[in-house]
Amino acid sequence: xxxxxxxxxxxxxxxxxxxxxxxxxxxxxxxxxxxxxxxxxxxxxxxxxxxxxxxxxxxxxxxxxxxxxxxxxxxxxxxxxxxxxxxxxxxxxxxxxxxxxxxxxxxxxxxxxxxxxxxxxxxxxxxxxxxxxxxxxxxxxxxxxxxxxxxxxxxxxxxxxxxxxxxxxxxxxxxxxxxxxxxxxxxxxxxxxxxxxxxxxxxxxxxxxxxxxxxxxxxxxxxxxxxxxxxxxxxxxxxxxxxxxxxxxxxxxxxxxxxxxxxxxxxxxxxxxxxxxxxxxxxxxxxxxxxxxxxxxxxxxxxxxxxxxxxxxxxxxxxxxxxxxxxxxxxxxxxxxxxxxxxxxxxxxxxxxxxxxxxxxxxxxxxxxxxxxxxxxxxxxxxxxxxxxxxxxxxxxxxxxxxxxxxxxxxxxxxxxxxxxxxxxxxxxxxxxxxxxxxxxxxxxxxxxxxxxxxxxxxxxxxxxxxxxxxxxxxxxxxxxxxxxxxxxxxxxxxxxxxxxxxxxxxxxxxxxxxxxxxxxxxxxxxxxxxxxxxxxxxxxxxxxxxxxxxxxxxxxxxxxxxxxxxxxxxxxxxxxxxxxxxxxxxxxxx
Numbered sequence: 001x002x003x004x005x006x007x008x009x010x011x012x013x014x015x016x017x018x019x020x021x022x023x024x025x026x027x028x029x030x031x032x033x034x035x036x037x038x039x040x041x042x043x044x045x046x047x048x049x050x051x052x053x054x055x056x057x058x059x060x061x062x063x064x065x066x067x068x069x070x071x072x073x074x075x076x077x078x079x080x081x082x083x084x085x086x087x088x089x090x091x092x093x094x095x096x097x098x099x100x101x102x103x104x105x106x107x108x109x110x111x112x113x114x115x116x117x118x119x120x121x122x123x124x125x126x127x128x129x130x131x132x133x134x135x136x137x138x139x140x141x142x143x144x145x146x147x148x149x150x151x152x153x154x155x156x157x158x159x160x161x162x163x164x165x166x167x168x169x170x171x172x173x174x175x176x177x178x179x180x181x182x183x184x185x186x187x188x189x190x191x192x193x194x195x196x197x198x199x200x201x202x203x204x205x206x207x208x209x210x211x212x213x214x215x216x217x218x219x220x221x222x223x224x225x226x227x228x229x230x231x232x233x234x235x236x237x238x239x240x241x242x243x244x245x246x247x248x249x250x251x252x253x254x255x256x257x258x259x260x261x262x263x264x265x266x267x268x269x270x271x272x273x274x275x276x277x278x279x280x281x282x283x284x285x286x287x288x289x290x291x292x293x294x295x296x297x298x299x300x301x302x303x304x305x306x307x308x309x310x311x312x313x314x315x316x317x318x319x320x321x322x323x324x325x326x327x328x329x330x331x332x333x334x335x336x337x338x339x340x341x342x343x344x345x346x347x348x349x350x351x352x353x354x355x356x357x358x359x360x361x362x363x364x365x366x367x368x369x370x371x372x373x374x375x376x377x378x379x380x381x382x383x384x385x386x387x388x389x390x391x392x393x394x395x396x397x398x399x400x401x402x403x404x405x406x407x408x409x410x411x412x413x414x415x416x417x418x419x420x421x422x423x424x425x426x427x428x429x430x431x432x433x434x435x436x437x438x439x440x441x442x443x444x445x446x447x448x449x450x451x452x453x454x455x456x457x458x459x460x461x462x463x464x465x466x467x468x469x470x471x472x473x474x475x476x477x478x479x480x481x482x483x484x485x486x487x488x489x490x491x492x493x494x495x496x497x498x499x500x501x502x503x504x505x506x507x508x509x510x511x512x513x514x515x516x517x518x519x520x521x522x523x524x525x526x527x528x529x530x531x532x533x534x535x536x537x538x539x540x541x542x543x544x545x546x547x548x549x550x551x552x553x554x555x556x557x558x559x560x561x562x563x564x565x566x567x568x569x570x571x572x573x574x575x576x577x578x579x580x581x582x583x584x585x586x587x588x589x590x591x
Contacts, residue, residue: 015305026541036170037118037216039164039170040450043157043160044222045227046160047153047156047182047185047188047263048185048189048224048227048231049227049231050152050156050189051224052228052231053411054134054138054149055192057138057143057512058141058142058151062142065090065142067085073190073307073314075500084144084299086299087144088145088293088295090143090470091291092144092293092294094140095292095295095347095349096446098136105334111205112442114154114183115442115450116445117158118176118179119176120545122545122546123165123547124166125158125163125179126159126569129157129159130158133152134155134156134349135351137151137152137349138152139352140295140349141311144295145298145343145348146308146312147313147348147350147355148352148353149350150186150353151351152188152349153187153190155186156352157184157224158179159184161175161178163191167371178216180205181216181219181220181221184205184217184221185220185223187200187221187226188221188222189227189228190222191407191410192229192410193225194224195406195407196403196411197407198220198221199400199406199407200400200404201403203398203399203403204403204441210236231298238313238316238317238320238411239321240320240383240387240412241321243387243412244384244555245419247378247415251420253371253379254385254424255423257364257388257389258365258388258423258426258427260367261392261396261428262392262430264333264362265356266431266434268337268393269438269439270445272345275342275345276344276345276444287347289475290345290347291343291346293345293346294342295348301339305328305331307328308322312336316357316362316386319383319386321362327368329369330366333358333362333366340352341570352518357398359393360389360394361393364386364387364392367383368389369383387408387421388408388421389407390408391407391408391425392425394408394425395424396431396432397440398427399432399439402440404425405421469579470565470576471520471577471578473475474572475499476502477490478502478504478532479509480531480533483527486499490512500564501539502574505571506573507573508539508566509536510533510536510537510539511537513537515576516535516537541563542564543565543566544565544566544567545568562578562579
């Protein structure tokens with residue numbers, strides 16, 4: 001997402017630039033924009049309360065599963081081998097059972113789903129689905145799933161923004177921005193980093209740093225962080241000692257760490273993609289139970305290396321303090337990378353943000369230890385390399401360079417570390433982009449054909465949805481329709497149009513191209529035995545909530561002049577069709 005979005009927030013035309021009070025400023029805004037600005041802090045507050053609730057839920061589940069609520073690593077080390085294996089396995093069983101209740105078989109990394117909701121579903125997120133998936137994420141992470149709790153906070157914040165925006169009838173652009181505000185506020189509250197969380201939202205969720213986006217994102221992130229700090233006593237995510245550059249030549253070592261971590265970032269992205277493709281290749285009947293296998297494997301590995309359980313905060317804190325041996329600094333990042341990829345790709349909900357910090361931090365610590373061995377006068381402490389490794393892999397895996405550096409800078413508050421953080425983040429991003437063009441969040445979207453904003457495009461096509469031009473389509477057949485009925489239905493269509501097959505429940509089953517009839521007449525002598533299901537092929541459909549820009553992109557790649565439109569929220573119910581001619585005519589009518 002290289003280009004910033006166009007016209008996300010309409011700029012008000014004010015007769016007066018300066019105002020004495022906030023209420024005066026709000027009264028001067030147009031009614032629609034005034035409503036939006038009032039919802040921004042509400043969304044931040046909701047995200048902050050979600051963060052507070054998440055911490056308490058994690059502690060409750062952790063106490064029930066492991067016997068204590070404060071340090072997961074110590075609790076797991078004190079547990080018997082059987083308990084280490086069975087608790088994560090139980091989390092896998094819960095994930096499978098919950099998938100039937102939520103009717104969700106999607107991939108586990110929630111940030112990708114929020115990005116897709118913003119750009120492909122116009123900011124529409126089902127509140128009950130998001131809460132259910134977020135709660136499930138917290139439960140299985142507390143039970144040892146090798147994922148991050150930030151997935152739940154992103155779900156909660158984004159869903160709150162979507163619900164508030166739809167309830168108060170914001171327009172499409174404002175709704176998308178409010179969802180991004182909620183998701184960013186969730187990240188900010190999770191890590192106690194309002195500036196880093198805001199920049200992360202700008203770079204990752206909105207794909208740019210346009211000036212008109214700063215205000216709402218930062219306002220929501222600050223509100224969420226204030227709530228989190230007030231109710232959780234200004235909690236630190238990581239216990240970071242004071243670090244400083246001790247030798248000018250050490251900056252070159254940090255740059256080398258950025259190069260290596262850029263390669264590790266690309267490896268992380270490609271591993272997640274590989275495991276996702278393998279999971280998709282599994283038969284649907286077995287795909288549902290993949291979380292049991294993935295989390296069962298976490299339990300088996302955890303018998304020997306309990307450090308792989310959960311968020312990994314405790315292990316990273318040990319690395320920051322310099323108390324982890326080099327063998328663990330080398331082994332644990334490999335195990336965490338593989339296990340987190342398997343958990344997310346299996347369908348277990350959770351985040352990959354925190355696991356990436358684990359991998360980068362420990363890998364950076366290993367590189368720092370090696371550098372200290374060969375250059376003890378230049379590299380005097382290794383904890384700083386853990387910190388820089390965290391920033392480098394976050395930048396390389398998300399392609400959010402500035403957000404990664406500033407987020408880790410916020411955690412330390414040390415200006416002496418800003419140069420290594422920025423240098424390693426920039427180098428890591430360059431190397432990672434050269435080895436893997438997509439980030440850990442955009443790669444699954446690209447694989448599913450979701451178009452993200454990479455160039456300037458007409459703002460109205462991003463604002464307007466498919467509903468504007470969708471037409472009811474009376475010309476369709478059932479899967480069991482005989483060949484004669486198929487021919488009669490095709491005769492009623494214009495040249496180049498496909499005939500869509502809809503089952504008895506109203507769901508789209510497929511499409512029959514007009515050329516298929518001619519081929520069937522030539523090859524099949526017994527036409528009375530042929531039904532519509534024998535002739536149809538898969539029909540890539542357009543969501544009724546998609547933007548016209550998405551429709552235009554899909555239409556250019558399609559053979560038919562009409563695209564089927566379905567409603568995913570109603571089990572892919574067939575809504576009608578949208579014609580490329582109608583899209584072109586609508587574009588021509590615009591000034």
